[in-house]
Amino acid sequence: MAIFGPRANLFMNVALLAAAGGVTFLLILIWVVPVMGYNSQERYTPRQPVPFSHKHHVSGLGLDCRYCHTTVEISQNAGIPPIHTCMTCHSQIWTNAEMLAPVRQSLAEGKPLRWTRVYTLPDYVYFDHSIHIAKGVGCTECHGPIGDMPLTRKATTLYMSWCLSCHRDPAPHLRPKDQVFNPHWQRTADTPSGKELMAEYHIHPETLSDCGVCHR
Amino acid sequence: MKLRHAITVASLAVALAACDNMANQPKRLPYELPYGAQANWPALPPQHIIAHDEKPVAVPPVTMALLERGQQRFDIYCAPCHSKIGDGRGMIVQRGFPQPPSYYIARLRDAPNQHFYDVITHGYGAMYSYADRVGAEDRWAIVAYIRALQASASAQIADVPPDKRQTLQ
Structure with a gap:
């Protein structure tokens, strides 16, 4: 019985092509991944304990950045900002809002909110x-x-x-x-x-x- | 010779691949937990802990620089409720916050400087303390600016230096 059958050449060619393709793919990956948004996390919008809107507070109400930061x-x-800063207004405004429950809870328990960086x-x-x-x-x-x-x-x-x-x-x-x-x-x-x-x-x-x- | 080069390059590649990029180092940054640590915030400061007292500062002399600083700080921290002119109808009040008194009422015109300083420090009524946001020097600057606002309400055009009158008309 022959070691190499009639289809051995085909297998060899396919394997070589796959290897070449794999290497090319890896090279492209090395080149492309660093400039992809996935890697830099550009436009990354993590979920936060409270969906805080800068648009509302800054453009809507006109608060200065430094009021909180x-x-x-x-x-x-x-x-x-510590929770004290949020509650400066929210002790009087939107006091029953579901969205702000974590803020009130944080104040009641003395535990800081854990925002995602x-x-x-x-x-x-x-x-x-x-x-x-x-x-x-x-x-x-x-x-x-x-x-x-x-x-x-x-x-x-x-x-x-x-x-x-x-x-x-x-x-x-x-x-x-x-x-x-x-x-x-x-x-x-x-x-x-x-x-x-x-x-x-x-x-x-x-x-x-x-x-x-x-x-x- | 070629083989040796190949081995050098290959081992370098392996060595570099094993490197952490040093993005996480054993140093502490503000708000950061040590790497891998579980958050276990103390609910409240431990017992017998006393807050660090603020050092009282000497009342600064009123200068143009102090007034400008006061105006800047007032616009940041006070204007949201008290409004930029101090009539108590700021944006947050328009959105439902209890209206603070205008600075132009007789009680506040006659109030001593210390009153405004103390209200900023300790809060008053629905107003929270701003001690953590406005430092002692800045509180005096804001007091000076509030005094300037109050004085401006009864100012006549004759009080304005002649060369500045044009800018008001």
Whole structure:
């Protein structure tokens, strides 16, 4: 009996083709996955304990970002409001709303609500909100049209290349300081140019992409 | 020689593939639990824990910078209910929050500065404490701005410096 039957060649060809196809597929995957939204979680809109709407609170009611995110100007962390802040209004408004039951429960039990983080950075990135605010980078530069989001979603990839695109050329992303917290700000004819703002804020892009700026 | 190169490349590839990308390091970030830990929030602070007292700050002198700071903080934290002009008809009141008194009533015009400071610190009626949101210096800035609002209600055009009058008309 022969070791190789009449169909051995066919099997061999199919196996070789499959192997080649598999390798090609893997290569494409390695190339494509990092730029896919699935990987960067862009537009990621996690389920939250309460379906909090920035659109309603910011654009509808006109609350300033800092009403809740109180430490954004002075700290690395913008600050997630304690339940006390929610209840400042909701002790009087929508007191029986089903949607807000977890908020009332949190206050009654003294247990913080556990929101799901939307913007996550790796531990080797030392991001600081306060310096970006101080240098005229508006909230919406990174958080997208947050004032129009019924549910908070991730508006960017947060890839290092995305960070660097602004660190290398900050001018188009700057605005006057009194407009930093305005989610609907748009550049007008009177707005100082990016170059002028860069000079005013003492921003030096030639050192902004040094490794140590973000990694320590 | 070629084989050695191949082995080097292959072992490097294996070594790199085994690397964690160091996204999770044993350091604590605000609001973050240690990796793999179960949330076990204390319901309330342990017994015998006393809140850290605020250090009282000296009442700052009224300057333009203080008033501007006060205006900015007022617009963030107070205006939602008290409205930007302080008549107590802010957006949250329009949506059903009990209406606070206007700053222009006689009782509040005559109230001492300390009254406004204390209300911000401890709350008043339906108003919660803002001590955790507005620091002591900023409270004095807001008090100064409320005083400026009150003064503005009875201001005459003659009180405005001549070179600024144009901007009001």
